[in-house]
Amino acid sequence: MHEVGIANSILEAVQAESGLHPGKVPRKIAVRIGEFAAIDPAALHFCFEALTRDTQWEALRLDIEVCQPRYFCPECTVDFSASQFDPRCPKCESEHTRFLSGDQLELAYLEMEEHEPTTT
Amino acid sequence: MSRLPLEKKILSENDRIAARLRERFGESGTLCLNLISSPGSGKTTLLEKTLESLPKDARAAVLTGDIQTENDANRLKPFGVPVKQITTGGTCHLDASMVERHLADWRLAQIDLLFIENVGNLVCPSSYDLGEAAKIVLLSVTEGEDKPLKYPSIFLKSELLVLTKTDLLPYVPFDIAAAEANARRVHPDMEILRVSCTKNDGLEDWLMWVEERKRESRIASKVLV
Helix, strand or coil, X not given: CCHHHHHHHHHXXXXXXXXXXXXXXXXXXXXXXXXXXXXXXXXXXXXXXXXHCCCCCCCCEEEEEEECCEEEXXXXXXXXXXXXXXXXXXXXXXXXXXXXXXXXXXXXXXXXEEXXXXXX | CEEEEEEEECCHHHHHHHHHHHXXXXXXXXXXXXXXXXXXXXXXXHHHHHHHHCCXXXXXXXXXXXXXXXXXXXXXXXXXXXXXXXXXXXXXXXXXHHHHHHHCCCCHHHCCEEEEECCCXXXXXXXXXXXXXXXXXXXXXXXXXXXXXHCHHHHHHCCEEEEECHHXXXXXXXXXXXXXXXXXXXXXXXXXXXXXXXXXXXXXHHHHHHHHHHHHHHXXXXXXX
């Protein structure tokens, strides 16, 4: 539901970053979204495309890496990935595990291409 | 093609403002609580009961968010505490800049307890730090007991779950033990309270929880000074 806002924040970050690199054109922005971030990747793609269509960012691609939640079990001293938001330790089945990550909303990297000068 | 690592948060601008707010709350010894739930779970009613029950010298204030109307602010104004409506005009959550803007003409030194009533939504508010000391999620017994599993993010990030409208339990097929188990499956150490605002059940526990957090934040703020 707030994917438009997130897409807009991604674009603002790209704008700020590309301003630091004149002569280069951003081609791909890669982000990491945790399953706990309450963001739907398909909706984020949709919003990103809607915001960039018919603008100078039209050719910019969005790459989303979806990250599973990770937990730590103090009993077994292991950390593990969990799907379906099930924080139980796969080894001892303890429920008293610690949430490590899975709510990421992070910019990973920006791919840029040398700007080709237009010939007259 | 060159690849430039960025490694920063998408909402870093929001987080920057939230950190600034948290620092101000710390300096003024203001306990800020962010109340989140679906629309109609009873956030405003819980605040009405809270403001009615707080001692006169509690120095509370409320920011209440909605997409449209001043209705919630109007419900809370009769309690004689500063209340301001944040009308988002379509945005489905509050962000830190909205909070900062609406606090601009309030003196935090005169506020010990600031409630932020978020826009009714279990999804989006979970992504936005408002500088609060704690997020609190409300779930009413007229909703489904599987809400914590369907919307895990907000249950993971909230310190306290308040189960509301418990007076309706005899009339609805809501398994309260299952709801609590689901919340603890997502967030094993979650604190849980059961409250009925119409029957005044469980309100004492809620007020004690708030009082305890206020005491902790006063101690923390003195340590900072």
